[in-house]
Amino acid sequence: MARNRTYNRKNIFIIMVMIMLAAAGLSVRLGYLMVFKSEEYAVRAQALHERERPIKAERGRIFDINGVEIAANKPVCTISVIHSQITEPERVISVLSSLLGLSEETVRKRVEKVSSIERIKSNVNKEVADKIREYDLDGVMVDEDYKRYYPYGSLASKVIGFTGSDNQGVIGLEVKYEEYLKGSPGTILTLTTAYGVEIENAAEDRIEPVPGHDLYISLDVNIQKYAEQAALKVMQSKNADNVKLIVMNPQDGRLYAMVNVPEFDLNDPYRLIDEIASQYEGMTLTDEQENILLNGMWRNACISDTYEPGSAFKIVTATAALEEGVVKLDDRFFCPGYKRVEDRTIRCHKAGGHGSQDFIQGIKNSCNPVFMEIGARVGVDNMYKHYRRLGLFEKTGIDLPGEANSIMHKKEIIKAVELATMSFGQSFQITPLQLLTSASAVVNGGRLVTPHFGVRTVSPDQSSIKELDYKITDNAVSKETSETMKMLLEEVVRDGTGRRAYLPGFRVGGKTATSEKLPRSSNKYISSFIGFAPADNPQVIALVLIDEPVGIYYGGTVAAPVIADLFDNILPYMGIEERYSEDDIQKFKVGSFTVPDFTGKTRKEVKDLLKIYDFGELYPIGDGDIVIEQFPLPGESVNRDSPLVLYYGGG
């Protein structure tokens, strides 16, 4: 047996020394990595472990002028699954498919997909989400979220607009005020494993989301409702294509209502409304076609579409003529039913002509030859000067996206014929809102206002309130001309073409219009009426456009009653008091009286009494001869024409 000699031991020692040197070297290397490289690598490792998860900010709400919520948020939930955390896949599939109303295979596909996180369904109602939460299934995540919700459904749909999948505004005020409404999303910085699974109890960096500011607008839900009802009523009765109706405060440009019927449902904006869908029944639409139809449905025609304003534009022509002093109210005109301009014969709407009339009668009759005459007196240059002052070459600046501008002739090419047609509102196009804004300037003492909805934005904690300002340009029209125009337009309603807009107790001014749609051979019309009240100090101005009414299409017949109907509803609501003139009391039997005591009177006596008092319908009840009870009670004050109920007995 060989012995372990000294040199063997020395050799082992050499090996040992080599090992220790290598170990020392590696320790140095470790020290380098863990001390000097630590920061650099640790930062990169940290970046690998951290995931940013956004927290959605609650979008600001929209309130009407009275503080009624018209765009709100409702809490909804997003259901997702984390594949690696699921312990009972079959139970998860059955619970989710039954509660979420999804097919089993859809859920199965997502549950069995190997991914870090898979979304099953978003916009799930809170009640359903709470039920899912109660099951306490491993690997099923319920995340809270907000969904935009419009309590009034289709009300002012094209004005308010709606939001898309990421809660961003798509059309309307939701787009225009996106910056204020959206707020800023927060983030949660979490640590996750390589499979994207969050580590519980790991220190989180959380940046809280900042909710958006609330928006208060001048729209009044009640006025909008009245306006929509009135518009819908006329659309149905006249079988019209659509009806636009704008209600504004002419003094400062605050818009109370803007109607484009048919409206669409803001809570389901991607479904074509029946009016459109019925035209394409049985057809399968391509995505592109459907997109075009949807865009048409969402279009706010009050500001995006232009039309020939027709006779309503005579307000502008008359204003220009009065401003230039080329016409006096007692100037005489003669209308033979047409006017020759150069080589053209331009007809008045009344075939036989209006005959001899002064300027007041001319505007009451809406006589075309009168306006061709005064248009010619004003001349192209001055006419365009007044167009410009009344803002007809510029967009109104309304706080809604997609506003169109007017389409006007180049001044150089305007000859007598063009000037003549322009004088009664033809051969150029403006938007309904431009007409309303110009007319407002005419009747409000000459101030060109910026029509708008936005009034102020308010931060969620009320700490920051921003009042929104709009441009007002003074002296678009002189005070005198404005006063004259108010008087003239009131005359139009009192007994001119606009008399169907007459409202007893209120002073209403206005102008009718019947625009031929282009091409003129199509025989399609837009009946419209622009009206304001009270005529001496206008608090409200409204314009209605009835597109393609079937049957009678004269603005005075079709459109004026719509405004009368609307004003009848909204003027008392707005706190504008009725002031009946003597004529009104006579003509419309308005006024009140005190109810006399009928009890104990015989039928004969009653008959005599009723000759004195202006009761309406009489409802005698019972067989007797003596009145034992009456309604209304004696001493009560009732309106004229009120019904009377009498109970007879005894005898």
Place this chain on the structure above:
Amino acid sequence: MGRIAADTSRKRIHRYYDYSLLFLTLFLVCFGLVMIYSTSSYNAQRVYRNPTHYLEKQALFAGVGILIMLFISKIDYRLYFKSIKKIRINMVILLYVLCLFLQIYVLIFGEVVNGAKRWISLGSLGKFQPSELTKIAVILFTAYIVNMAPRKLDKFTGFLRVLLFISPLLGLIVVENFSTALIICIIMVAICFIASKKKAYFIISGVALAAVGFLFIYFVSYRSERIAVWLNVETEPKGYQILQGLYAIASGGIFGKGLGESMQKLGFIPESHNDMIFSVICEELGLFGAIALILLFILFIWRIFIIAINAPDLLGGLIATGVLAHIASQVLINIAVVTNTIPSTGITLPFISYGGSSVMVLLVEMGIVLSISNQIRVER
């Protein structure tokens, strides 16, 4: 004379037993289990829905291994080299032949894991890696051959003779497992080195070995790729695992994140309980923990060294040195790989990394070393 003889006989002769090495071994095994639980629980939960899946398996092998170690440590190691009467050959040669057979078997019937054919399936018991057993065979067989004629190692031809005996095993292993072949070479060279008086040819053979290694690296595509990864670990896509290991090591800093707090083990380092376990130790225990572990290994190797130089005969010294070379080379290469000091090669950290065959074989080796220590006679 009588008095002297009487004095001598009165001196009690003790059989030594290196308890410090035994306890160091047990400590390393237990520390290994703790770290395996720490590194593997996340993946075990994710894949097997049982966080202690890997821990249980490893603890089973370690437990059985420790019993085997204690048993072997009480057997005189010289027994293995004595001829068995009837067949006239000793157990070491039998082991050598068995390993040859298993290595051929695994090349033909072996189970492929991660693209390498290295395992023999044992059914429900799991998998067995014969190359681990081969390491014991090489230690014992090399020591046996060298011990038969230690003086021959003074010449280069003597070394070649040893190489010739080992080359069948080496050849079979290098096909599928370069790293183990490297360890086996180191063991063989270390044993030969101890036996030789003259060492000049070791430098020559070292150069020759390096040349062979170079050829292997450059002519086998995936190995040359590893060189590229090593040089550009941050940009090469295949350097992912090493880079993640470096992130783990670096984010540990001086004091570490605390036991169990590693982020990188959560799927960022694939199979962090295997070769890359040291990087997680660094992340959790910091530079202090890592250096402490290296010192622990140095202390452990030092104890084997003490046994090797005090072995009762050359054979014991050679075997102890073989074990020493085996463990030291694995520790150093493993740490060098995870710190990207050398190109990546799949070598586990002894006692700590997950692997049933590995821990069993290491414990058997420790049993043999302890049995060598048990043959040391100490006068008191």
